[in-house]
Amino acid sequence: MPSYPLTFPTTPKFKSFVVRESYNTPASISPFTGDEQVFEYTGSGKINWDATIPPLKYDDAAVDTWIAFFADLHGRYGTFTLDITSHTTVDYVQGHPNNPSGGTSTIPTIWRSRDNEHTWTFNERKLFTGFTIRAVEA
Numbered sequence: 853m854p855s856y857p858l859t860f861p862t863t864p865k866f867k868s869f870v871v872r873e874s875y876n877t878p879a880s881i882s883p884f885t886g887d888e889q890v891f892e893y894t895g896s897g898k899i900n901w902d903a904t905i906p907p908l909k910y911d912d913a914a915v916d917t918w919i920a921f922f923a924d925l926h927g928r929y930g931t932f933t934l935d936i937t938s939h940t941t942v943d944y945v946q947g948h949p950n951n952p953s954g955g956t957s958t959i960p961t962i963w964r965s966r967d968n969e970h971t972w973t974f975n976e977r978k979l980f981t982g983f984t985i986r987a988v989e990a
Contacts, residue, residue, distance in 0.1 A: 854924040857962050857990075858932040861917045867906040871936065873899050899959055900966060900988040901936065910978035918983065919972075927968035931990045935961045960989040 876896035881888045908915050924930060937959050965987055972983040 853926075854930065856931045858921060858924055858930060860932050860934040861914065861921050863914050863917075864906055864908065866903045868904045869901065870903075871899065871901045873897060898989055900986070902984055902986045904984045907979040907981045910974060910980060912980070915980045918980075922970040922985075925965050925970070928965050931962050931964045932987075933961055934963055934987075962990045963987040964990045 874897070875892060877890055877892050879888055879890040905918065908918075921932075925932070965985065967986055970983070970985075973981050975981055
């Protein structure tokens with residue numbers, strides 16, 4: 853069993869990166885008045901993100917690194933570190949401007965996969981494709 857949190861692979865740069873904040877806010881509507889009542893539970897806000905890596909050549913060393921990383925996550929069980937506010941991580945996203953420095957952030961740095969399984973494809977052109985990691989704060 854690997855030691856958690858894992859170190860996130862450093863290459864290649866992401867093809868796309870989407871960050872969102874979601875809340876568990878159940879609601880009920882009165883059958884008598886039609887009024888809606890919304891509840892927000894303490895700790896319901898969670899930051900999560902999706903990142904897609906670009907196609908890699910079959911013999912690229914990064915392929916083995918990514919496959920080992922996902923295998924070591926054991927679905928949603930394992931955790932990993934990634935500071936999504938750092939210059940390095942922002943630079944993961946191709947074409948994204950540099951993150952301004954000097955600010956403080958409450959965005960977490962320890963994450964877990966939102967999925968129990970991870971899939972990818974090796975196509976006829978010997979490219980490793982179709983991989984997206986979906987993560988949520990641990």
